[in-house]
Amino acid sequence: MPILRLLLILLVSIASPAIAGDLNLKLVDTDGRPVNDAVISVRPAGGIPAGPIRFPWPTAMVQQNVAFVPHVLIVPVGATVSFPNKDKVRHHVYSFSRPAKFEIKLFGQDETRSYTFKTPGAVALGCNIHDQMTGFIKVVDTPFATKSDSAGAARIAGMATGTAQVTIWHPLLRSKDNEIVLNIPIPGSGAASKTVPLALRSAR
Incomplete structure (x- = not known):
């Protein structure tokens, strides 16, 4: 039947x-x-697949030993990334990249700032105080x-x-x-x- x-x-x-x-x-x-x-x-x-995208690693870009750690971070679209400062010096995080143009002005040791990434793409990071600091956040939609x-x-x-x-x-x-x-x-x-x-x- x-x-x-x-x-x-x-x-x-x-x-x-x-x-x-x-x-x-x-x-x-x-x-x-x-x-x-x-x-x-x-x-x-x-x-x-439908539903929120999550990865097993933290959505954090740490400033430690005057470097961004990790050097490259993958996050999903819509993720809020924290920027903890573990150094004894202050940092000023910024990006001029097309997916996310922003700056986080001077903040000191054991302070944390955050930013929400809404557009997929590669975001290059720098520090206005320490020119040698570079890092990258790759925002993905998968x-x-x-x-x-x-x-x-x-x-x-x-x-x-x-x-x-x-x-x-x-x-x-x-x-x-x-x-x-x-x-x-x-x-x-x-x-x-x-x-x-x-x-x-x-x-x-």
């Missing part, structure tokens, strides 16, 4: 697990050396995002099967907006693995 057949199809679809695969990337420079702190963000073939580690490795798990749009960003990447976009097929199970060479500018 048509109604019974429809009910059986619905029951099977509810009981069946979603088909999903993983992505393993190895990022290297043109000499084959690993590249760390590259941001990988993915839009799977099935789109972005939960499928991570950074490469010291070995240049990055892994994103649990994406829908099909061709995914993979964006790789690094502050020294020699390309428009410091990023490249790849189309990588994600298998129904297991992992897609790929080594990606990146042409980087020399660090100043």
